Amino acid sequence: MNFTSKEIITTAAITAALVPAASVLMQDTQIAHADSVEYRVITGDSVNFRKGPSTSYESLGKLNKGYKVEYISTTNSWAKVKYNGKTGYVYAQYISQTGTQLNTTVKYVNCSSLNVRSGAGTSYSVLTSISLNTQVEVLSTSNGWSKIKVGSTTGYVSSKYLSDTKTSSSSSSTNSNASTSASKLVTYAKSFLGKPYVWGAQGPSSFDCSGFTYYVFKNSANITLPRTSKDQSTYGTTVSKSNLRVGDLVFFDTDGANDGNVSHVGIYIGSNQFIHASSSKGKVVISDFTTYYNNAFVRAKRVL
Structure with missing residues (x-):
């Protein structure tokens, strides 16, 4: 086959143009198959995690400040992580510029029993419970919740109940006593399941909501609460919903739009449930923190 000089020059030019592209592909492949994994940290608040390197791509969700992501590469202003x-893309200015190896932290449970949940919040299901001084591997921490690995289980726990060192028997005695009192109180409260709701009643044959909590705490824990739900909501130590413990009082605004006024009270019994004298059910019942109660929630108080 014969080639003209013009054809030879054209072929050489095309080959030269393809070499850099092939080189880029090779580099990208090398990055994708690198033996070491590089991690970076999200530095912005609620950063969009998108399917592609542009705001026109659908968001896969939000990544909060402090989240650790596996860094893959950067294209223009977008980081592939x-x-x-x-696998998706975040705007590069919202992640740390210095790569770091993922350093997990070993911590220990500092309460008698800690729920490990499927997500970072009390609304998520409980995967398992772990006991005092159980060693866990903390993978990441954000907004008061830690993603941990314990045995073959990976889940989320409230960061408040993790410590750098094991808890000694002397320092754990207070928590242990509180846990025992709470367990006793909940068992006592459950003995009244099905008792009728009667406005103004405070037991033992019938109750209204605050009459129920008043009677249970007085007769089980020797604690005399104020009589109304509004006054009870000012008693004890305020705790967040994400840090609820068994035996905590939970308060709601059930009179309409939640404007912070308390009109109902119950006792948290664990596993995202509470026991209360319900006017709508007409008796003492156990309820889940459904969308309704989550929206009506005002505050929680710890008195044990």
Whole structure:
């Protein structure tokens, strides 16, 4: 086959143009198959995690400040990262510029029993419970919740109940006593399940909501609460919903739009449930923190 000089020059030019592209592909492949995994930290608040390197791509969710992501590469102003098994893109200015190796932290449970949940919040299901001084591997921490690994289980716990060192028997005695009192109180409260709701009643054959909590705490824990739900909501130590313990009082605004006024009270019994004298059910019942009660929630108080 014969080639003209013009054809030879054209072929050489095309080959030269393809070499850099092939080189780029090779570099990208090398990055994708690198032996060491590089991690970076999200530095912005509620950063969009998108399917592609542009705001026109669908968001896979939000990544909060402090989240650790597996860094893959950067294209223009977008970083390709992997988080929780998904690969996507975040705006590069919202992640740390210095790569770091993922350093997990070993911590210990500092309460008698700690629920490990499927997500970062009390509304998520309980995967398992772990006991005092159980060693866990902390993978990441954000907004008061820690993603941990214990045995073969990976889940989320409230960061408040993790410590750098094991809890000695002397320092754990207070928590242990509180846990025992709470367990006793809940068992006592459950003995009144099905008792009728009667406005103004405070037991033992019938109750209204605050009459029920008043009677249970007085007769089980020797604690005399104020009589109304509004006054009870000013008693004890305020705790957040994410840090609820068994035996905590939970308060709601059930009179309409939640404007912070308390009109109902119950006792938290764990596993995202509370026991209360319900006017709508007409008796003492156990309820879940459904969307309704989550929206009506005002505050929680710890008195044990």
